[in-house]
Structures are given as C-alpha cells and as structure tokens.
Amino acid sequence: MKLDSSVAAVVTGGASGLGEATVRALAAQGVKVAIFDMNDNKGEAIAKEVGGVFCQCNVTSDAEVDAAFAKARAAHGQERILVNCAGTGNAAKTASRDRTTGEIKHFSLEAFNWLIQINLVGTFRCIAKSAAGMLTLEPGEDGERGAIVNTASVAAEDGQMGQAAYSASKGGVVGMTLPIARDLMGEGIRVNTILPGIFETPLMAGAPVNVREALAASVPFPKRLGQPQEYAQLALAMITNGYFNGEDVRLDGAIRMAPR
16 A cells, blocks of 8 residues: 555554554655544644644544544545554453462453453454445555554463453454454455564653663563554554555564563
C-alpha cells in the first residue's frame, strides 16, 4: 500500500506510547490519521499537531467505537489502515498465600475479564468494524482494500509470573491473527500483529531508574529499551509491504522473558 494524502488511517491508543509514534509516522507520510483514545487532552493536542482528528473512545464500548469510526470517516473518509495499540495490563498470581497471615486468595475474575475485554475483545471489535468499512472500498490495482496491524506482546509467548490475564489477552490477539487474515483474504485486507518486548512507554517512564536499567540490561542486544519509533517502523513495513500477511512478529531485541 502506498502511503499518501489519499489514504486514511485509524490508530487506537494513539495518544501515547506506541500508538502516538505510529500516528506521527503515518502523518509524516501524508496519511490522514484519526486518533482513538480516552485521553482527550493529549489526543486533541497530537491530532492538532499532525493535522488529524481525535475521537474519544473506549474500545470496550460498542457505542463509543461506532461513534469514533463515524467521526473519523466523516472527517477523512473510509480508512484503509487500522493500527490497534489500545491496551493495558495488570498483574496478580492465579492463587497465592499471604506469608504473614496465611490467607489464601485467587486472581479476581472481574479483573481477569476486564483485561480480556480491553486487550482482546476491544481489539477484535475495532478489527471487525473497520474491516466491514473497508469492504465498501474499491480495491486498488493489486486488489488490496486495507491493512490492519495489531499489538500483542512477547508475554503472549513467554508470560511472567502474575501475567496470566495479560498473557491470555495478548495470546488471543496472536491466535486470531491468521484466522482473521484468512477470513478477509478474499476481500483484499491484510492482517498482521506485532509482539513488542520491553519498550520506552509512559508506563515504563514511571519506573525507578534502577528498574529501568535492569530491564535494559536483560535485553540480549541492543541492551536498551525499545523505542516507540521502532514499533512504528515495523507497523509501516507491515502496511506498505503487500506480501506481509497473517504474521505475528516479535520486536524485542531477542529477549525471552524469565519466570519473574
């Protein structure tokens, strides 16, 4: 797919971190970008800076996602690109015993479901609604109507202690990538997923310096945290390379996460 001002894109979670870097990378190519996010102030500011449009959106809400797509399409037309970066995390052991009191408890099922609804169901919700819109487009010379990029995590393959819900949600994104690519293959829509390792994001920026340094040192090479721009580079490669389809690609400096 050629990136220019004739192309519209939607980036969920586009107001910070990996999503923001992708918004900026697409806009730098002339693409008209809509930012879906819950952070109104940051989202509006970035949209104004790149000449895009901000759409307040919680990906767990059908109504909000529908309204966001309607607003984005009214401003830019039907998107040919969707990049799913909206997501979050939590951590708790499946079952544990308090060393002081001896109390036994298990991971909250409400917390487990909350994470699945955001990371997995929210991603699928945006894919399904965007793909349905892409089907209304005329295919290009190569028969392509659109390209979708999802965000999983290396935790999908080597989740750490306390990451059962997070790993399940991200593993689900990996697991549905190829079936969705097959669902849409006859319509000229490609689907790929990136599995980032430890990246420099707003969440990571709040960690103590010694923790950040230890994490960076754990990466085989290069011994540093990933930069959001590096995620954006891979996302753009997946979008522009027409033979890239149905793939799940780790972007992690060769790290394999230890149990803790």
